[in-house]
Amino acid sequence: MNKPKNKAAVVKVKNDIEKSVLDFLKKGMDNEIFDAVLIPMKVPAGDSFAYVLIKDKSLLKDASYLPPVMPVQGANAVSSITRLGKGKMKIAAVLRPCETRATVELTKLGQTDLENIILISMDCPGVLPLSDFVKDPKKGMKLFDESIQKGEDKSMRPVCQICDKSSMVSGDIHIGTLGAKKDTFFVISNSNKGDEILSKLKISKKEDLDNWQSKVKNISEEKLKKRKNAHKTLKSKVGGLDNLLDTFSQCINCHNCMRVCPVCYCRLCYFDSDKVKHPSDDYLMRAEKTGSLRCPSDITLFQMGRMMHMSLSCVSCGMCEDACPMDIPVAQIFSMVADETQDLFDYVSGRDIEEPLPFVSYKEKELEEMEDAA
Amino acid sequence: MERKIGVYICECGPNISEKIDIDKVIDAVSKLDDVSVAKRYKLLCSEEGKKYLLDEIKKQGLTHLVVSACSPRDHEKTFMEICEKAGINPYLFQMANIREHCAWITENKDEATKKAIRMTKAAIRRVRYHSSLKKKEIEGNPDVLVIGGGIAGIEASLQLADSDRKIYLVEKESSLGGLINNFEKTYPNMVPGSDIIKQRIEDIKKNENIKVYTDSEVEEIIGFLGNFEVKVKKVTEENEPAEFNVGAVVLATGSSVFDPEKTPQYGYKKLDNVITSLEFEEMNKSGKLSLANGEKPKTVAIVHCVGREKVGYCSDICCMYSLKFVRYLHDKIPNVKVSNFYSDLCIPGKTHQKFYEQTIEKNVDLIRSTDINIEKKANKISITYNDENKNKKNLSVDMVILSPAVIPNSDTKKLAGITSISQGDGGFFAEEHEKLGPISTTTEGIYIVGSAQGPKDISSTIIQAEAATGKILTSLIPGKKIEPEIKVSHISESLCIGCKTCLSVCSYGAITFDETKKVSVVNEVICRGCGNCVAACPSGAASIKHFTFDQLYQELVEAVQ
Numbered sequence: 001m002n003k004p005k006n007k008a009a010v011v012k013v014k015n016d017i018e019k020s021v022l023d024f025l026k027k028g029m030d031n032e033i034f035d036a037v038l039i040p041m042k043v044p045a046g047d048s049f050a051y052v053l054i055k056d057k058s059l060l061k062d063a064s065y066l067p068p069v070m071p072v073q074g075a076n077a078v079s080s081i082t083r084l085g086k087g088k089m090k091i092a093a094v095l096r097p098c099e100t101r102a103t104v105e106l107t108k109l110g111q112t113d114l115e116n117i118i119l120i121s122m123d124c125p126g127v128l129p130l131s132d133f134v135k136d137p138k139k140g141m142k143l144f145d146e147s148i149q150k151g152e153d154k155s156m157r158p159v160c161q162i163c164d165k166s167s168m169v170s171g172d173i174h175i176g177t178l179g180a181k182k183d184t185f186f187v188i189s190n191s192n193k194g195d196e197i198l199s200k201l202k203i204s205k206k207e208d209l210d211n212w213q214s215k216v217k218n219i220s221e222e223k224l225k226k227r228k229n230a231h232k233t234l235k236s237k238v239g240g241l242d243n244l245l246d247t248f249s250q251c252i253n254c255h256n257c258m259r260v261c262p263v264c265y266c267r268l269c270y271f272d273s274d275k276v277k278h279p280s281d282d283y284l285m286r287a288e289k290t291g292s293l294r295c296p297s298d299i300t301l302f303q304m305g306r307m308m309h310m311s312l313s314c315v316s317c318g319m320c321e322d323a324c325p326m327d328i329p330v331a332q333i334f335s336m337v338a339d340e341t342q343d344l345f346d347y348v349s350g351r352d353i354e355e356p357l358p359f360v361s362y363k364e365k366e367l368e369e370m371e372d373a374a
Numbered sequence: 375m376e377r378k379i380g381v382y383i384c385e386c387g388p389n390i391s392e393k394i395d396i397d398k399v400i401d402a403v404s405k406l407d408d409v410s411v412a413k414r415y416k417l418l419c420s421e422e423g424k425k426y427l428l429d430e431i432k433k434q435g436l437t438h439l440v441v442s443a444c445s446p447r448d449h450e451k452t453f454m455e456i457c458e459k460a461g462i463n464p465y466l467f468q469m470a471n472i473r474e475h476c477a478w479i480t481e482n483k484d485e486a487t488k489k490a491i492r493m494t495k496a497a498i499r500r501v502r503y504h505s506s507l508k509k510k511e512i513e514g515n516p517d518v519l520v521i522g523g524g525i526a527g528i529e530a531s532l533q534l535a536d537s538d539r540k541i542y543l544v545e546k547e548s549s550l551g552g553l554i555n556n557f558e559k560t561y562p563n564m565v566p567g568s569d570i571i572k573q574r575i576e577d578i579k580k581n582e583n584i585k586v587y588t589d590s591e592v593e594e595i596i597g598f599l600g601n602f603e604v605k606v607k608k609v610t611e612e613n614e615p616a617e618f619n620v621g622a623v624v625l626a627t628g629s630s631v632f633d634p635e636k637t638p639q640y641g642y643k644k645l646d647n648v649i650t651s652l653e654f655e656e657m658n659k660s661g662k663l664s665l666a667n668g669e670k671p672k673t674v675a676i677v678h679c680v681g682r683e684k685v686g687y688c689s690d691i692c693c694m695y696s697l698k699f700v701r702y703l704h705d706k707i708p709n710v711k712v713s714n715f716y717s718d719l720c721i722p723g724k725t726h727q728k729f730y731e732q733t734i735e736k737n738v739d740l741i742r743s744t745d746i747n748i749e750k751k752a753n754k755i756s757i758t759y760n761d762e763n764k765n766k767k768n769l770s771v772d773m774v775i776l777s778p779a780v781i782p783n784s785d786t787k788k789l790a791g792i793t794s795i796s797q798g799d800g801g802f803f804a805e806e807h808e809k810l811g812p813i814s815t816t817t818e819g820i821y822i823v824g825s826a827q828g829p830k831d832i833s834s835t836i837i838q839a840e841a842a843t844g845k846i847l848t849s850l851i852p853g854k855k856i857e858p859e860i861k862v863s864h865i866s867e868s869l870c871i872g873c874k875t876c877l878s879v880c881s882y883g884a885i886t887f888d889e890t891k892k893v894s895v896v897n898e899v900i901c902r903g904c905g906n907c908v909a910a911c912p913s914g915a916a917s918i919k920h921f922t923f924d925q926l927y928q929e930l931v932e933a934v935q
Contacts, residue, residue, distance in 0.1 A: 084892060109873040109912075110892075266913035267871050275914065275923050282931065289935070309912055359910060360878045 008176065008186040008212070009203040017185060021065045021122075021175055024187070024201075028092055029057040033200050034118055035089035038077055040067040047137040051077035053091070065094050065175075068144030070127045073262035073319050074099030079112045086113040093117055096124045098163070098317040100171040101350020102262035105313040108357050111265050118193055119171025123178045123216070126153050126160030130322045159318040159331045162227035164220040170350050173197065178219070179211035186212055231336040238333055247333070248300045250326045257320035257330050258306060263313040263349075271302045303330075307337050312358055313349045314338035377408040379498060380436040382427060384418040384443035386473055391416075393477035395487045399442065402491040406498055410434060419449045424456055431460035438462070438501045442470040442494045463506035465860075465920060470497035496932035503925045507860045512899060514600030514856040515621035518846055519544065521592055521789065524552020525832055526824025527626035528574050529839035535583035537847055542618060543578065544587045544606050546785065550575045552628055556655040560832060561698040562729035570832065587616065591785070595623060595793050596883035597900050599819030599849065600856035621850045622819045623793065624842050625803055627785055629825035632681035632778035640680060640776055641748040645755060647671070648748060648774045651692070654699060663706050670707050671772035675757055676700070677746060678716040681779040687800055689780040690829040693720045696777045697733045704737065713739040713769060715746060715759060743767075748774060780829035793820055794881060802828045813841050821845060861920040862901040863908060865894045869915035876907035876916055 013020045028034050041052045041063045049067040051074060054060055074095035081087070095103060100121045106112045125148050132155070133140035143155050153161045160166075167178065172194040176186035187203060189195045198205060238247045255272065258264045270276070276298065287293040314334050321331035342348060344367060345358035381403055385391035396414045404412040411434050417423050418441060431439065439462065441453050446469045454464035472490040480486050518534050520527045523545030531541045543550075550571075554560070557567030578584050587606050593615050594605040600621045607615040631652055634642035641648050646666040649657070657663055665671050676696045682688060696714055703710045719740070721730045734740060743759040750756070754770040761767050782801045790797050795815045798804030803822045806814040813821045821842040824835040865876065865885070872892035877885050884900035885907060887893075894915075896907075907916045917923060 109871075109875070111871070111873065265871055265873075266869075267915075268869055268913075270914045273869075273914065278927075285931075357875075359912075360875055 006209055007205040008188040008207050008209045009198055009205050010180070010184050010207040011187055011203070013183040013185060017177060018065060019061075020185070022060050022063060025063075025065075025092060025094070025120075026057050026060050027201055028197065029060070031200060033090070033197050034092040036091045037063070038074075038081070038091055038093040039063040039065060040074075040094070042067075047134060053081065063094075066096075066122060066124075068128050068140055069130050069133045070096070070099075070317070070319065070322070071130055073102055073260065073317055075102030075106050075112075075262035078103050078114075078117060079106050079262075079265070082113045082117065083111055086115045086117075088116075090116045090118065092120055094120045094122075095171065096127075097121050097165060097168045097170070098124070098315045098350075099262070101165070101168065101315040102313075102317060104170050104350040104353050105263050105315065106265060107353060109263075109265060109313075114353075118173065118197065120173045120175065121169060121171045122175040124160075124163075124166040125151075126156030126163065126166065127318075128155055129157050157318040157322065157331070158329065159316050159321065159335050162223060162230045162332075162335070163316065164224040164227055165316075165348075166219070166223070167216040168351065170352060176209075176212045176216075179213075179215035188212075227335075227339075230332070231339065234329070234332055234336055238329075244304075245300055247328065248303050250328055251299045251303065252326055253296055253299055253302070254325065255302070256323040256325065258302075260319040260323040261306075261310065262317065262319065263310050263315070264306065271298075271305060307334065310334075311338040311341045312345070312347060314342075315349050377438055377502060378410040378434065378436050379408045379438040379440060379501060380430060380434055381409055381412040381440045381442070381494065381498060382418060382430070383412070383414045383472070383494070384423070384441065385414060385416045386444060386477075387417060390443070390473050390477045393480075393483055393486050394472060394490045395483060398487050399472075399491050399494055403494050403498060406495065408438075408502060409498060410436065418443055419452055424452065427453070427456050428460050431457070431462060436460075436462065437466065438504065439467045440470065440494065440497045440501055441467070442472045442490065442497065444473040445471045445475075465507040466501065466504050468497040468501040468504065470494045492932060492935075496929045499932045500925050500929035503922070503928050504920070507919060509860060510858055510898075511855040512601065512858060514850055514852075514854055515602075515619050516540075516850045516852040517542070517618075517620045518622045518624060518850075519592070519595070519602065519604050519620040520624045520626055522552070522626035522628055522824075522826065523547070523550035523586070523588070524626060524628045524824065525554050525571060525574075526628065526826070526835045526839050527552075527624065528571070528578060529836050530624045530626060530823055530842050531584050532574060532577055532581070533840060533843040534846060535581050537843075539583065539846075541584040542587065542604070542606070542620060543584055544590050544592055546589070546591050546609060548589050550578065550586065550588070553652075554832070556652065556659055558655070558659045558702065559698065561694045562725045564698075564701065590616075592789065592792060594883070597819075598817065598858075598882075598902070601858075601899060602819065603900075622821065622846045624839075624846075625789065625793070625795070625815075625820065625822045625826050626824050626839070627783045627789060627803075627826045629780045629802075629829065630783050632685060632781050634680050634776045634778050636684065637681055639747045640677065641750070641755070641774070642776060645748065645750050645774075647755060647772060648776065651695060651699070651775060651777045654775045658699075658702050658706070663702070665772055669772075671710060672707075673711045673771040674703055674713070674773045674775065675755075675769065675771045676712065676714045676775045676777060677748075677757075678714065678777050679718075679779075680776045682717070685779040685781060685800055687779070687829075688718070688720055690720065691780065691831045692777040694726060694729070694831070696775075697721075697730055699775060700733050700738050709737070711737055711739075713741055713771065715741050715743045715757070717742065717744060741769075780825060782826065786826070793817065795820055795822075800828065802826065813838050813845065819849075858899045859901060859903045861903040861918060862898045863896050863903065863905070863916055863918045864898075865896050865907070865911075866915045866917070867891065867893050869913055870894055871913045871915070873912065875910050875912060879906040879910045881906065 025037050037054045040049045043050050048071055051072055078093050100119050107114050128140055128144055147155050169190045172191045174188040176188050180186055189198050258269055316335035318331040324330050347358050383396050400412045450469050457464040457467050470493040472493055476486045476490045517540040520531045520543045531543045535541050554567040554571045560567050589609050590606050591609055593607045596603045602620050605615040605617050634640050676699055678692055678696050700712050703712050742762045745760045747758045755774055757769045759767055796804045803826050805812050805827055823838040823842045870893040876894050882900055882902050884897045885894050888895050905918050908918050
């Protein structure tokens with residue numbers, strides 16, 4: 001993957017982009033390039049969205065390639081069907097860039113098998129916070145559409161507002177809408193699999209991608225600036241042990257953040273296991289030392305443990321923050337920590353499937369700045 | 375179970391007693407849960423001390439033992455043996471190092487005492503969570519894998535097979551013999567190379583104890599002394615690899631020569647009639663000792679030390695074989711004039727001097743020189759050089775033989791990866807110790823013989839083959855049991871998420887992946903208990919015996935408060 005993407009195919013939009021993208025997927029099924037499509041769809045009650053595996057191509061028209069919310073991280077959807085290995089069928093999975101990146105991370109961790117999966121991403125405008133949306137789904141739909149039209153992100157998840165990787169391509173095919181001529185979109189191939197699909201669909205890559213690339217560059221640079229500022233402000237609020245303890249003191253220990261996190265993939269969370277349950281006397285001993293002890297204890301330790309375990313693979317998708325009933329800015333804190341830890345290893349989670357996880361790649365000279373000054 | 379922990383604090387003569395208030399330590403720990411006795415003794419590692427401890431364990435009916443004394447590296451084993459003698463499991467014991475970690479690092483008796491209390495408490499807390507561990511014994515496999523079918527591998531194979539060991543001899547070429555096959559004669563007694571090797575190859579073929587794999591390469595070696603699992607694959611075919619077990623491995627992969635193209639001043643590959651020593655041996659053996667145009671050379675130069683500066687070592691054998699080449703030339707071309715260009719002559723040993731003196735008796739020039747440059751001039755090869763007095767000189771010859779540095783075989787890197795034996799100076803396999811362990815390696819049960827370990831002549835190679843044979847015969851005795859590591863890792867099937875992170879950090883190849891269950895599995899016989907997988911496992915599925923989470927946590931609770 002990650003070949004130079006100088007040329008792309010261009011598809012003409014009929015009616016609206018959504019229909020045309022779905023039509024593109026249907027063509028893929030018509031031509032038996034893939035046997036099924038994994039894509040979000042509105043739930044029957046109409047007030048939320050869920051990933052569905054569509055085998056009957058006539059149902060594709062009801063799917064939604066760019067839903068306004070992310071109730072389930074797409075990487076979890078992919079992992080749920082390929083955790084035990086690939087199947088016989090080829091499946092096109094339509095995921096946002098952060099979902100694609102989480103899928104790439106999970107693949108490195110052996111939690112998916114992408115051999116028969118085609119990852120399709122798109123330029124992402126962000127998603128609305130789930131709690132805002134469910135209060136009034138109709139209003140939410142309208143707000144989302146208007147935000148896209150106006151190019152505004154102030155209603156989106158806080159981490160979406162500071163996302164500098166909203167057009168990052170790390171799957172097989174990317175739908176590019178930025179910088180495209182009126183009533184067209186780019187179909188960008190990013191792998192041999194992607195090339196193969198375009199050639200089977202007889203779509204040739206002849207259009208120059210400069211426009212898309214410069215637009216994406218502008219947006220990511222602007223967002224990166226915003227991100228750095230936001231992290232700076234956040235750090236002054238949550239940095240240091242006292243601030244950190246204060247920030248997480250509201251935590252009700254529900255572990256929702258862990259359950260919805262795409263890269264938090266343990267079968268049994270360490271913090272749910274018996275390993276953190278100690279003899280009664282141990283707690284008494286701790287209480288004796290400090291005068292009193294919050295029970296259950298080690299709430300901030302859970303957050304710090306998760307940060308230590310997951311920050312190198314964190315894709316800043318914002319699932320955790322959406323799921324926090326106490327409105328703790330978990331995702332913003334994680335995105336800040338993740339940027340710093342990933343920077344240490346020159347690593348970007350989900351950027352490239354060939355890039356090894358920092359924890360399993362040994363370099364003789366690494367992190368020298370962290371060594372004790374002798 | 376009711377625990378009765380005995381805590382014994384060693385005075386270590388004045389070492390501990392002068393720096394630590396031992397009675398204070400005893401006061402601080404004797405009331406702790408499960409501690410039934412806390413006492414001091416003058417020197418626990420002495421014969422009297424050991425007897426005292428043995429009697430105490432029995433008399434007090436102890437179930438667990440804590441000794442606060444020196445570094446566990448000094449006496450952990452001593453006290454574990456006492457536990458065993460006294461009838462308690464040696465793993466229900468913990469040592470606190472209050473000498474190196476407390477007494478010896480400060481002049482402040484108060485601080486030292488405080489820390490000694492903390493460390494002793496930590497040991498007591500830890501030992502309460504210890505479990506009995508049982509020793510395992512497996513039958514050591516006395517068979518041997520020999521990699522490389524040159525003189526080193528052949529010699530080791532024959533000698534071991536003579537002692538009734540089964541040998542697996544793996545050679546990547548289609549026939550045995552290695553480089554000696556090319557040598558018409560060998561120095562210093564000018565015995566034909568085939569005399570040395572032919573009979574031996576026949577012996578190997580006849581020997582029922584030796585299984586030969588030609589055209590084959592070793593793909594995998596996992597294990598330790600007495601228990602290596604080996605996979606060998608035919609290079610030419612797509613067959614499944616042959617799999618077998620051995621108890622020891624002999625690396626006899628030999629050497630190759632430095633590529634003179636990397637030193638362009640010698641004109642190799644650019645000029646006709648400039649050849650390497652190995653090419654000359656082949657040419658001589660085939661009986662076609664001639665120039666490219668078919669004529670016999672009248673003048674020949676032999677250039678020693680080609681590439682010596684690049685590799686950074688003297689290759690030991692080049693001077694001698696270069697002199698042997700003089701003999702070849704004189705034997706085949708009566709009036710040939712030979713000039714040897716050398717920088718230092720290396721002819722040690724009780725017979726080599728004589729060989730040298732006899733060789734230089736006729737028609738040989740030995741030219742000590744530097745800054746050699748070889749070019750074509752008319753129909754001749756022109757050698758310019760600086761002589762010993764730094765005067766620029768020139769000599770024209772018909773043929774140039776380059777004697778390049780001896781370098782490790784090209785497979786060395788791959789095999790180093792497979793065996794985890796590192797490459798030392800010059801890229802040769804690293805011996806355990808240059809003087810004290812010249813054929814042993816850092817992995818018990820893997821030995822290096824011959825020029826795989828460094829440039830070497832035939833007799834030194836045979837000496838090493840015999841040495842390895844001796845090592846193997848004395849360490850791997852059929853029927854003798856081998857004790858694998860007890861403190862091994864275990865991966866919980868119900869917690870393992872199958873990310874395979876552990877596989878990439880295991881240095882011993884002890885972890886495999888169960889594709890049906892999608893979980894990692896530790897081979898307890900191969901695991902050495904290093905703990906890499908435990909540290910790397912992101913889902914807490916891996917744990918290591920005697921260093922369990924609880925044990926470490928409990929120890930830390932006291933140690934770091």
